Amino acid sequence: MxxxxxxxxxxxxxxxxxxxxxxxxxxxxxxxxxxxxxxxxxxxxxxxxxxxxxxxxxxxxxxxxxxxxxxxxxxxxxxxxALYKVKVGQFVDVRNLRLDVDRREVFASLSTDEMIVFKSSIPTKAIINVFTDVDCGYCRKLHQEVPELNQMGVEVRYLAFPRAGVASASYDKIATAWCSDDPQGSLTRSKNGDDDPLNVCSENPVAEHYNLGQRLGVTGTPAIVLMDGTMLPGYQKAEALAKILGIGS
CATH class of the missing domain: 3.10.450.70 (Disulphide bond isomerase, DsbC/G, N-terminal)
Known part of the structure; x- marks a missing residue:
């Protein structure tokens, strides 16, 4: 047996x-x-x-x-x-579920060397990754929230996403910020409507960021990606972001 x-x-x-x-x-x-x-x-x-x-x-x-x-x-x-799965009480975007995983894996290993980073002014409690465009009105509004976010312990990491594409005036402007000796200052000035003289260096990562954004489901700016892979499309106030990140008062 x-x-x-x-x-x-x-x-x-x-x-x-x-x-x-x-x-x-x-x-x-x-x-x-x-x-x-x-x-x-x-x-x-x-x-x-x-x-x-x-x-x-x-x-x-x-x-x-x-x-x-x-x-x-x-x-x-x-x-x-879009492909939706029918579940009790909701329609679930299947692609977003998969992209959440992709985004989480990408940002877990992606170096900040080619990002423009605004570090928190206190010990970091949370990180947001933002695909941005200097000519986008809501990107400019979000950038005005960065000092408050930094004071709350949120580190803001920018990636370039010129909505008009890589062969555009927006590309030249945002590439200039990435090529600057003072990328934070250049990006801030550009978002305030005071563009630096164009200086598009050959080694800038803007096209790479743009392609990455497309692969990760970015269709507009600002696109805020949390470290768990969740993407928040559009502008959010600092207080609202803090609550989403679980650090609100």
Whole structure:
């Protein structure tokens, strides 16, 4: 009886291993099918296969520098845009759930060396990462809240996101701040409408920030990303941000 039990266990292990291998092989076939079909249609775009989506028989594919596509397993059909999961009492944005994880992982390891950082004036209690544009009115309003945020213990880390794109006047202005010997002062002056003379250095990280923002779901500015990956689109007053961060009085 014991030997039969041992034999049955071995058979189950082998069966599960084979099933896992078959599933992996199937995913590889689907991946190759989808990417080849997309490339045949638009070879000028780069695609990253993510994996199965919440919709049966549809897979997520990231267009690099563009949207996430939901593609049928035969690669014949796709759609993009928001995908919502129907749950009791709410509609849940599936993409945002995944992007929360992506954003959390990115900002857990992203160096601040290429950010413009306004450190808190007391021991740091919280950090916000802000995709910003110098020509954005609400970005300017948020920047006026930075001194108060710093006094509350909030460190503000800026990344560049010129809404008009990397071939624009906004890009030149914000790149000038990043290229300045005094990036904090230059960014502040620009947000106050007093732009420094243009000085776009070749090693500035603005295009890299812009592409990162697009990958992480940024569509407008200011876009505030918390360290847990949550993104808060739009302007928030210092008091409101403090409450969200759990440091409000």
């Amino acid at each position: 014991k030997s039969f039990s041992t034999l049955l266990t071995c058979v189950l292990v082998i069966t599960l291993a084979c099933a896992g291998s078959t599933l992996a092989d199937d995913d590889q076939v689907v991946r190759q099918t989808i990417i080849s079909k997309l490339k045949a249609a638009r070879s000028d775009l780069d695609y990253k296969f993510i994996g199965p989506s919440e919709i049966p028989a549809f897979y997520e594919v990231q267009v690099m520098g563009g949207p996430i596509l939901y593609v049928s397993e035969d690669g014949e059909f796709f759609f993009d845009g």
